[in-house]
Amino acid sequence: MSDTHAQTVAYVRESMTEQREPPLSETGVYKWIHGNMLSTPLNVFLTLVSLWVIWTVLSHVLPWAVFGIWDAASLTECRAIRDELYGADGSVACWAVISERWQQLLFGFYPPEGYWRPVLAFVLFLAAIAPILFSSLPRKLLWLTLAAPFVMFWLIWGGTIWGPICIALGFVLGWAAIHYSGPRIGTLAAVILAIVLPLIYWLVIAGPLAQALSTVLPIGLNPVASREMGGFMLALIIGISGIVLSLPLGIVLALGRQSDLFLINKVSVIFIEVIRGVPLIVWLFTASLLLNYFLPPGTNFDLMLRVIIMVTLFSSAYIAEVVRGGLAALAKGQYEAADALGLDYWKSMRLVVLPQALKISIPGIVNTFIGLFKDTTLVVFIGLLDPIGLSNTIRASTDWNGIYWELFVFIGLCFFIFCFSMGRYSLFLEKTLRREHR
Structure with missing residues (x-):
């Protein structure tokens, strides 16, 4: 049996080979670029066209944005600084309007x-x-x-802080209506009660209750319209x-x-x-x-x-x-x-x-x-x-x-x-x- 096996098997490895790094073409950035951008002639052409478009856009946008002017009180002053630094034909952004009005863009006319x-x-x-x-x-x-x-x-x-608290109590009433009355009157009736009861409370009781509490214990912030x-x-x-x-x-x-x-x-x-x-x-x-x-x-x-x-x-x-x-x-x-x-x-x-x-x-x-x-x-x-x-x-x-x-x-x-x-x-x-x- 051993002689027959030796005649049919040309070579039998007796030890494991050492691990080696995969070839460069099968890993890393090279594999990603080749697989996604250079895999076919059409992909090569589309990649070159895309790179040209990206370069054309960035070559105009990046200098305009990066070398923009941040310190100016008006557009006229911003243009004067541009003429002094880059010439009258220079194309740079006037970011000074953002540094000047960012609070207004974020908060509107909210009190500073x-x-x-x-x-x-x-x-x-x-x-x-x-x-x-x-x-x-x-x-x-x-x-x-x-x-x-x-x-x-x-x-x-x-x-007053009592307004939101009194409104929140209405939701507590709705939860209590479902939790305690649901097993007795049924799910549908409990849901209807949980809707009607808070509405009556908000329309009739919540406002006067909040005013009474704010009179007794006035806690609040300056109102903003x-x-x-x-x-x-x-x-x-x-x-x-x-x-x-x-x-x-x-x-x-x-x-x-x-x-x-x-x-x-x-x-x-x-x-x-x-x-x-x-x-x-x-x-x-x-x-x-x-x-x-x-x-x-x-x-x-x-x-x-x-x-x-x-x-x-x-x-x-x-x-x-x-x-x-x-x-x-x-x-x-x-x-x-x-x-x-x-x-x-x-x-x-x-x-x-x-x-x-x-x-x-x-x-x-x-x-x-x-x-x-x-x-x-x-x-x-x-x-x-x-x-x-x-x-x-x-x-x-x-x-x-x-x-x-x-x-x-x-x-x-x-x-x-x-x-x-x-x-x-x-x-x-x-x-x-x-x-x-x-």
């Missing part, structure tokens, strides 16, 4: 001594949303998440409010559109189709102008609040269709499995169906949020001073009349940072959920 209030509110928002975005954080931080909206409102608008807010602070207030409020409302509408109950189904369908069928700018004009005709004389309905409501309703209609797509993509067996476990409708949706449908809908939901945040610039058409509106105000002054690109580049960069961050978190969440379900 109170800039710390919106900054603190934004930091509080980041801390409050972190437990929702990252599951690794302690669940106890969710108490901060619940309290943050009321504290942020008080910090930004000011006034909504008309004094503008810039990116305004965009963040409207955008964050619309995003936070439209997601649960959109989920409810999506479930309503798939409901077997005729009335709930048709109301959800009509709402979604009417809202989606009309441009957002029309709804903003409706909130700004037409809504006053349907309110009692002398009613003071804050314009920013009206805009937030319209933006929330508009976004929720799109969120509803995105979530409905996730529900439709879910296999029918998941619904049947939830029924087989003996779960009622709400438990099956909360524990089985919605987690999977929302996972499928993540890209569409984040895309809708990004579009909503960028659409906040439309409020300029109804008189609110968003960053675009403030740029027009700055350019209307005699000091900066005639400046364009610098303001628009700064505004675009700020919007890009927020939208890019949302997009990257979407990718992070998709990868995290994909790993957890392997």
Whole structure:
């Protein structure tokens, strides 16, 4: 047997060879460049054309941006400095308008001594949303998440601290109505009670209670009117409010559109189709102008609040269709499995169906949020001073009349940072959920 084996096997290695580095063509930057840019003659041609385009753009933009002027009090002074340093034909940016007016672009006409209030509110928002975005954080931080909206409102608008506290008590009443009366009167009746009871409390009791408490114990900040807010602070207030409020409302509408109950189904369908069928700018004009005709004389309905409501309703209609797509993509067996476990409708949706449908809908939901945040610039058409509106105000002054690109580049960069961050978190969440379900 050994002789036959020796005759059929020409060579048998008795020791392992030493490990060696892979060849240069199979690793590192060289492999990436060859595989992505030089793999075929067409890719080589497209790479050369792309490099030429990038070089042409950067050779004009980088000198204009890098050698810009930061210290000047007006466009005329900025041009005089440019003529002295680079000549009359020099092409450099006048970033002095940003260093001169950055507070106005960020905060609008908010009182300068109170800039710390919106900054603190934004930091509080980041801390409050972190437990929702990252599951690794302690669940106890969710108490901060619940309290943050009321504290942020008080910090930004000011006034007595008892107003937000009394408003928060209404939500506590709604929770108590569901928690304590649900087992006795049924889920549907408890939900109706949880809606009606807080509304009655807010309309009748909350205002007088807040005034009485502020009289006894006056604690508060200097009030700031909504008309004094503008810039990116305004965009963040409207955008964050619309995003936070439209997601649960959109989920409810999506479930309503798939409901077997005729009335709930048709109301959800009509709402979604009417809202989606009309441009957002029309709804903003409706909130700004037409809504006053349907309110009692002398009613003071804050314009920013009206805009937030319209933006929330508009976004929720799109969120509803995105979530409905996730529900439709879910296999029918998941619904049947939830029924087989003996779960009622709400438990099956909360524990089985919605987690999977929302996972499928993540890209569409984040895309809708990004579009909503960028659409906040439309409020300029109804008189609110968003960053675009403030740029027009700055350019209307005699000091900066005639400046364009610098303001628009700064505004675009700020919007890009927020939208890019949302997009990257979407990718992070998709990868995290994909790993957890392997």
